[in-house]
Amino acid sequence: xxxxxxxxxxxxxxxxxxxxxxxxxxxxxxxxxxxxxxxxxxxxxxxxxxxxxxxxxxxxxxxxxxxxxxxxxxxxxxxxxxxxxxxxxxxxxxxxxxxxxxxxxxxxxxxxxxxxxxxxxxxxxxxxxxxxxxxxxxxxxxxxxxxxxxxxxxxxxxxxxxxxxxxxxxxxxxxxxxxxxxxxxxxxxxxxxxxxxxxxxxxxxxxxxxxxxxxxxxxxxxxxxxxxxxxxxxxxxxxxxxxxxxxxxxxxxxxxxxxxxxxxxxxxxxxxxxxxxxxxxxxxxxxxxxxxxxxxxxxxxxxxxxxxxxxxxxxxxxxxxxxxxxxxxxxxxxxx
Amino acid sequence: xxxxxxxxxxxxxxxxxxxxxxxxxxxxxxxxxxxxxxxxxxxxxxxxxxxxxxxxxxxxxxxxxxxxxxxxxxxxxxxxxxxxxxxxxxxxxxxxxxxxxxxxxxxxxxxxxxxxxxxxxxxxxxxxxxxxxxxxxxxxxxxxxxxxxxxxxxxxxxxxxxxxxxxxxxxxxxxxxxxxxxxxxxxxxxxxxxxxxxxxxxxxxxxxxxxxxxxxxxxxxxxxxxxxxxxxxxxxxxxxxxxxxxxxxxxxxxxxxxxxxxxxxxxxxxxxxxxxxxxxxxxxxxxxxxxxxxxxxxxxxxxxxxxxxxxxxxxxxxxxxxxxxxxxxxxxxxxxxxxxxxxxxxxxxxxxxxxxxxxxxxxxxxxxxxxxxxxxxxxxxxxxxxxxxxxxxxxxxxxxxxxxxxxxxxxxxxxxxxxxxxxxxxxxxxxxxxxxxxxxxxxxxxxxxxxxxxxxxxxxxxxxxxxxxxxxxxxxxxxxxxxxxxxxxxxxxxxxxxxxxxxxxxxxxxxxxxxxxxxxxxxxxx
Numbered sequence: 001x002x003x004x005x006x007x008x009x010x011x012x013x014x015x016x017x018x019x020x021x022x023x024x025x026x027x028x029x030x031x032x033x034x035x036x037x038x039x040x041x042x043x044x045x046x047x048x049x050x051x052x053x054x055x056x057x058x059x060x061x062x063x064x065x066x067x068x069x070x071x072x073x074x075x076x077x078x079x080x081x082x083x084x085x086x087x088x089x090x091x092x093x094x095x096x097x098x099x100x101x102x103x104x105x106x107x108x109x110x111x112x113x114x115x116x117x118x119x120x121x122x123x124x125x126x127x128x129x130x131x132x133x134x135x136x137x138x139x140x141x142x143x144x145x146x147x148x149x150x151x152x153x154x155x156x157x158x159x160x161x162x163x164x165x166x167x168x169x170x171x172x173x174x175x176x177x178x179x180x181x182x183x184x185x186x187x188x189x190x191x192x193x194x195x196x197x198x199x200x201x202x203x204x205x206x207x208x209x210x211x212x213x214x215x216x217x218x219x220x221x222x223x224x225x226x227x228x229x230x231x232x233x234x235x236x237x238x239x240x241x242x243x244x245x246x247x248x249x250x251x252x253x254x255x256x257x258x259x260x261x262x263x264x265x266x267x268x269x270x271x272x273x274x275x276x277x278x279x280x281x282x283x284x285x286x287x288x289x290x291x292x293x294x295x296x297x298x299x300x301x302x303x304x305x306x307x308x309x310x311x312x313x314x315x316x317x318x319x320x321x322x323x324x325x326x327x328x329x330x331x332x333x334x335x336x
Numbered sequence: 337x338x339x340x341x342x343x344x345x346x347x348x349x350x351x352x353x354x355x356x357x358x359x360x361x362x363x364x365x366x367x368x369x370x371x372x373x374x375x376x377x378x379x380x381x382x383x384x385x386x387x388x389x390x391x392x393x394x395x396x397x398x399x400x401x402x403x404x405x406x407x408x409x410x411x412x413x414x415x416x417x418x419x420x421x422x423x424x425x426x427x428x429x430x431x432x433x434x435x436x437x438x439x440x441x442x443x444x445x446x447x448x449x450x451x452x453x454x455x456x457x458x459x460x461x462x463x464x465x466x467x468x469x470x471x472x473x474x475x476x477x478x479x480x481x482x483x484x485x486x487x488x489x490x491x492x493x494x495x496x497x498x499x500x501x502x503x504x505x506x507x508x509x510x511x512x513x514x515x516x517x518x519x520x521x522x523x524x525x526x527x528x529x530x531x532x533x534x535x536x537x538x539x540x541x542x543x544x545x546x547x548x549x550x551x552x553x554x555x556x557x558x559x560x561x562x563x564x565x566x567x568x569x570x571x572x573x574x575x576x577x578x579x580x581x582x583x584x585x586x587x588x589x590x591x592x593x594x595x596x597x598x599x600x601x602x603x604x605x606x607x608x609x610x611x612x613x614x615x616x617x618x619x620x621x622x623x624x625x626x627x628x629x630x631x632x633x634x635x636x637x638x639x640x641x642x643x644x645x646x647x648x649x650x651x652x653x654x655x656x657x658x659x660x661x662x663x664x665x666x667x668x669x670x671x672x673x674x675x676x677x678x679x680x681x682x683x684x685x686x687x688x689x690x691x692x693x694x695x696x697x698x699x700x701x702x703x704x705x706x707x708x709x710x711x712x713x714x715x716x717x718x719x720x721x722x723x724x725x726x727x728x729x730x731x732x733x734x735x736x737x738x739x740x741x742x743x744x745x746x747x748x749x750x751x752x753x754x755x756x757x758x759x760x761x762x763x764x765x766x767x768x769x770x771x772x773x774x775x776x777x778x779x780x781x782x783x784x785x786x787x788x789x790x791x792x793x794x795x796x797x798x799x800x801x802x803x804x805x806x807x808x809x810x811x812x813x814x815x816x817x818x819x820x821x822x823x824x825x826x827x828x829x830x831x832x833x834x835x836x837x838x839x840x841x842x843x844x845x846x847x848x849x850x851x852x853x854x855x856x857x858x859x860x861x862x
Contacts, residue, residue, distance in 0.1 A: 136410060236786065254758075306407060
């Protein structure tokens with residue numbers, strides 16, 4: 001049912017693409033990250049939470065249809081439905097059913113319930129397309145409550161030392177998660193790029209903690225002992241250093257490894273990710289009951305070999321999906 | 337072990353020296369005396385022998401994590417550290433054991449006489465009772481290969497600051513042959529087991545690079561010219577019958593140079609000499625790379641001592657019979673130094689020769705040939721200058737020869753280790769040999785983090801082949817490589833060996849067609 005082409009993942013009987021990287025007529029989009037939702041498609045279909053993100057990131061003028069989780073849509077006799085992927089708000093696995101065969105393209109996903117995104121739901125299928133960003137057994141996340149506790153503790157320690165806490169996290173997904181984890185501890189200030197996405201979410205009725213949009217070019221003294229959330233692109237900029245008396249932490253799955261933490265030499269690193277960890281990937285694949293697994297972006301070779309050795313038929317697939325956390329991690333494939 | 341884990345974490349997560357010092361300070365407040373002593377032992381190379389070999393640890397970890405061996409190695413390649421890899425792949429601990437650093441260390445030391453079965457039981461039990469960071473530290477403690485993000489010097493500075501002492505006194509206090517169990521931390525630091533005054537060195541006088549023309553320095557007769565020797569700058573102290581050798585890094589290296597120590601022991605009187613340790617054979621100063629073979633060795637074999645003989649080229653006399661001479665002029669100090677060396681003629685200690693010259697032009701000529709005697713250029717010292725503390729402009733100038741440079745193309749890349757394990761940081765470069773390429777040098781440093789990321793991205797996209805950790809890449813990126821010397825070599829395929837090769841800059845303006853040819857490079861050899 002699926003074909004992997006130079007434009008993207010193609011649903012043959014449906015005549016549409018999933019997260020294509022070249023302009024096509026019909027694109028079903030798993031989620032709003034730039035490497036999955038690109039410009040130039042004649043028509044887009046995605047979860048209705050993702051609609052304002054696409055409009056904000058690509059253009060207000062795109063033709064886009066938003067649907068609910070689980071609501072079937074027929075495209076050329078293929079029944080298409082979206083199911084929660086737990087990656088970020090509005091992220092979806094794309095289920096396609098045609099003549100009794102089911103294929104699922106999961107995009108990016110995580111099992112952990114971050115308290116904001118609709119929690120992941122496994123979907124039984126014949127063919128399953130999985131990511132493998134953290135497909136090595138060294139990546140095992142702490143529970144969300146433990147992660148949140150560590151974040152909160154870190155901010156409290158900073159306050160005790162009269163320091164402003166600067167947290168670095170991807171603007172779509174991670175930033176909102178950090179906001180949620182730190183709600184009520186101190187005033188939340190976010191970079192305008194994060195604020196823009198927050199507004200997109202709020203426009204469809206998502207409740208986010210209270211926050212202020214901060215302009216770092218202006219006086220930053222009032223941030224004193226507060227919380228500032230910035231996107232990773234500012235990591236190497238002067239902006240961070242201009243915040244007086246601050247400690248900064250990077251929130252990214254890559255922070256699991258000491259070498260990566262030391263490389264970035266932030267004051268702290270928290271292994272918090274919107275991707276599934278090793279055990280999460282394996283659990284999901286088992287839950288789908290898929291007879292054929294396709295492994296895309298990340299540790300494709302290693303993960304595919306491991307699946308095959310454990311009796312799950314798997315094949316590597318080359319895609320142009322990247323990793324939105326690359327600024328903080330070792331995956332240096334250029335984002336396009 | 338919590339206080340220690342906090343310290344290691346803090347040292348790891350910042351590269352600001354001040355924050356590191358703060359972290360050590362906090363540890364010194366929080367930890368008990370025994371833990372502090374172990375901490376000191378671990379960071380000054382006094383760690384116990386490894387009692388559990390790494391192959392066994394790896395095997396036990398693979399069993400406990402229930403993963404295939406190849407997957408362990410893939411994980412290891414990605415992490416770049418064995419103890420950390422093990423700690424990350426193991427299942428979550430089921431319980432927690434609270435033990436101090438010294439309690440753990442005592443248990444680890446006791447493993448010496450244990451059977452492999454007993455060791456395995458102990459290690460698995462520890463793994464199942466420690467959360468990730470402490471588990472990682474435990475693995476490091478077992479391995480005896482502890483390295484944390486703090487230099488010996490910073491550690492000494494932190495201790496000195498905490499106890500309000502001189503850094504050299506702390507360095508001397510903790511350097512001696514003390515053993516865990518025989519000393520207490522407080523007494524050790526305060527020098528109860530040593531007389532720190534006896535070994536106390538002076539701050540080195542340092543020179544600025546000469547950026548103007550020598551003609552601007554004034555009368556040539558005011559200046560003393562010497563070669564700028566490229567060895568290990570040191571202070572050679574003899575007081576009350578004891579000899580101490582300090583390197584410029586304020587490290588006591590007495591034990592590494594037994595022949596010099598023995599020679600100085602024979603000299604009467606008390607003195608402090610400033611000089612340079614150099615490898616020296618048949619009346620010639622050898623390449624620094626020869627000296628390198630000898631330094632930082634735990635044990636020095638008789639063969640090593642014979643293969644790489646070392647001498648001191650004496651520059652200055654800072655103290656004579658307990659009198660500080662530093663305020664006197666160089667002329668006076670030099671003549672006292674010459675007298676001292678004339679009275680004690682040994683081949684191990686020689687005067688750094690003064691270069692006679694009649695004009696700046698002759699001196700320029702001599703400087704341009706300084707590579708021929710394995711020196712880095714010249715030193716100009718004002719004859720009336722006192723021996724300054726640290727770097728002071730005006731009286732001492734270093735006048736180095738420009739490094740040699742070539743343009744070469746990147747052909748192999750390898751990932752770094754530790755902090756750099758995620759990026760390609762180790763490069764091999766080639767130059768042209770007719771219409772082929774031939775490797776010329778390996779270099780590790782000289783690029784910014786950003787450039788390293790950019791090169792890594794290129795390597796990821798343009799890797800042609802893989803040999804273990806090494807990637808061959810499309811010969812496309814051109815770099816300017818500088819080096820201090822060049823010599824014929826039959827150990828290198830290119831027929832030449834470069835000394836201290838390093839990347840000066842990335843020549844994005846050049847293509848691989850514009851790199852140098854090996855035959856032209858050979859002409860640089862004099």
